[in-house]
Amino acid sequence: xxxxxxxxxxxxxxxxxxxxxxxxxxxxxxxxxxxxxxxxxxxxxxxxxxxxxxxxxxxxxxxxxxxxxxxxxxxxxxxxxxxxxxxxxxxxxxxxxxxxxxxxxxxxxxxxxxxxxxxxxxxxxxxxxxxxxxxxxxxxxxxxxxxxxxxxxxxxxxxxxxxxxxxxxxxxxxxxxxxxxxxxxxxxxxxxxxxxxxxxxxxxxxxxxxxxxxxxxxxxxxxxxxxxxxxxxxxxxxxxxxxxxxxxxxxxxxxxxxxxxx
Amino acid sequence: xxxxxxxxxxxxxxxxxxxxxxxxxxxxxxxxxxxxxxxxxxxxxxxxxxxxxxxxxxxxxxxxxxxxxxxxxxxxxxxxxxxxxxxxxxxxxxxxxxxxxxxxxxxxxxxxxxxxxxxxxxxxxxxxxxxxxxxxxxxxxxxxxxxxxxxxxxxxxxxxxxxxxxxxxxxxxxxxxxxxxxxxxxxxxxxxxxxxxxxxxxxxxxxxxxxxxxxxxxxxxxxxxxxxxxxxxxxxxxxxxxxxxxxxxxxxxxxxxxxxxxxxxxx
Numbered sequence: 001x002x003x004x005x006x007x008x009x010x011x012x013x014x015x016x017x018x019x020x021x022x023x024x025x026x027x028x029x030x031x032x033x034x035x036x037x038x039x040x041x042x043x044x045x046x047x048x049x050x051x052x053x054x055x056x057x058x059x060x061x062x063x064x065x066x067x068x069x070x071x072x073x074x075x076x077x078x079x080x081x082x083x084x085x086x087x088x089x090x091x092x093x094x095x096x097x098x099x100x101x102x103x104x105x106x107x108x109x110x111x112x113x114x115x116x117x118x119x120x121x122x123x124x125x126x127x128x129x130x131x132x133x134x135x136x137x138x139x140x141x142x143x144x145x146x147x148x149x150x151x152x153x154x155x156x157x158x159x160x161x162x163x164x165x166x167x168x169x170x171x172x173x174x175x176x177x178x179x180x181x182x183x184x185x186x187x188x189x190x191x192x193x194x195x196x197x198x199x200x201x202x203x204x205x206x207x208x209x210x211x212x213x214x215x216x217x218x219x220x221x222x223x224x225x226x227x228x229x230x231x232x233x234x235x236x237x238x239x240x241x242x243x244x245x246x247x248x249x250x251x252x253x254x255x256x257x258x259x260x261x262x
Numbered sequence: 263x264x265x266x267x268x269x270x271x272x273x274x275x276x277x278x279x280x281x282x283x284x285x286x287x288x289x290x291x292x293x294x295x296x297x298x299x300x301x302x303x304x305x306x307x308x309x310x311x312x313x314x315x316x317x318x319x320x321x322x323x324x325x326x327x328x329x330x331x332x333x334x335x336x337x338x339x340x341x342x343x344x345x346x347x348x349x350x351x352x353x354x355x356x357x358x359x360x361x362x363x364x365x366x367x368x369x370x371x372x373x374x375x376x377x378x379x380x381x382x383x384x385x386x387x388x389x390x391x392x393x394x395x396x397x398x399x400x401x402x403x404x405x406x407x408x409x410x411x412x413x414x415x416x417x418x419x420x421x422x423x424x425x426x427x428x429x430x431x432x433x434x435x436x437x438x439x440x441x442x443x444x445x446x447x448x449x450x451x452x453x454x455x456x457x458x459x460x461x462x463x464x465x466x467x468x469x470x471x472x473x474x475x476x477x478x479x480x481x482x483x484x485x486x487x488x489x490x491x492x493x494x495x496x497x498x499x500x501x502x503x504x505x506x507x508x509x510x511x512x513x514x515x516x517x518x519x520x521x522x523x524x525x526x527x528x529x
Binding site: 047049 | 307451
């Protein structure tokens with residue numbers, strides 16, 4: 001465990017050192033984060049100029065969703081997504097060989113190898129938005145809610161990671177899949193709103209097919225105190241089961257790897 | 263002229279072949295294309311329901327008609343040139359295109375139209391299915407249906423010319439992603455995508471009516487659904503033509519200057 005944490009730390013440091021050479025990327029990311037936030041806030045503004053509740057959610061509650069949305073996007077785009085993208089490229093080019101020969105677990109290594117340092121700005125932005133939302137919600141957020149929120153958020157991030165790993169593992173069979181992670185990206189947009197507002201078929205898709213509901217709506221429900229215990233238990237159960245499934249799938253997949261160019 | 267026909271036919275074939283090769287990328291575009299209007303449709307339907315079925319004259323089924331039409335219009339008019347051009351210029355891939363005897367814009371127009379034909383084969387059945395799901399209130403009369411066709415074609419041409427002009431910025435600025443993103447946010451709000459223009463706050467609405475974005479999306483949609491008076495329709499066509507003329511001039515100027523600026527990086 002300590003080894004793996006050190007591994008993550010080394011890659012984080014490498015990523016930071018690497019990125020410090022390209023400081024304009026910081027400016028670009030700052031602009032992109034600001035634009036993303038403004039889009040979300042203006043969207044909320046337009047909606048709440050016409051109504052004061054959206055599917056039972058008040059404005060500060062939806063602001064909390066925007067916060068969680070930005071936070072989770074930042075977390076996954078910081079390490080998981082760039083690493084898995086690089087892993088799929090490695091499978092295609094046959095350069096995964098170099099990873100497999102390292103004396104650590106290959107799944108861990110391919111999951112932490114690439115760091116997009118500036119995405120941490122989204123994490124900060126998400127936390128700030130969340131803080132503003134909580135201060136507007138005021139006294140209704142107690143310690144119990146905070147604990148439930150953290151548990152649900154952890155479960156959500158675990159679910160998303162396992163889901164992305166399962167998608168990426170498909171690269172072992174279908175070599176050219178570089179865009180498959182973008183499917184997730186384009187569906188992730190839907191998480192900016194509580195999934196309860198979508199028609200049942202889309203809600204089912206966003207819960208079970210692409211588990212965005214578990215990653216964003218469920219933690220936010222925990223925070224504002226409307227999460228029912230079956231939903232929380234469901235999220236926890238999935239957060240335990242899905243990594244195991246992903247692990248199993250990874251084990252099967254890696255046996256298919258033959259080293260394209262080696 | 264016959265040269266161009268040959269060029270378009272050849273481009274048409276190669277695009278079909280290469281797109282069918284990368285079906286994955288095709289599927290992703292289509293999901294994104296369909297999901298976005300469905301998201302805003304769901305949001306506004308929920309708002310309409312919470313207000314007793316109606317927001318400023320829009321019922322849930324009015325929103326359904328609006329956004330399903332918007333889906334078709336945006337599918338017909340979107341371009342990806344702003345990303346492609348950046349790639350062409352950064353990687354030096356533009357060089358072989360420049361030495362060809364035809365303007366590179368033809369290649370892209372042909373690519374774009376082929377891609378639209380291919381994706382329409384998926385988008386059309388999806389729209390039919392969504393029609394059953396969302397029960398839109400299509401009130402289309404013969405004259406609006408007729409007027410819709412030129413409005414759609416002008417919207418396509420206009421969006422194409424504006425985005426090509428925007429894409430030419432990549433000649434001067436190497437990292438255009440932030441600018442592209444900014445452009446798309448402005449487009450999203452002022453074209454009538456986030457909300458029909460009637461629902462935007464007064465000042466924003468007047469700005470949107472004067473800018474070209476609404477003419478690329480919201481105008482053809484509202485025209486088809488009979489939400490515009492004949493006068494508004496005429497003004498709209500005038501605005502489309504005026505913006506198109508301006509955009510074509512700008513496109514020619516920026517392109518001519520940009521190519522001179524181009525230094526073929528990486529080639």
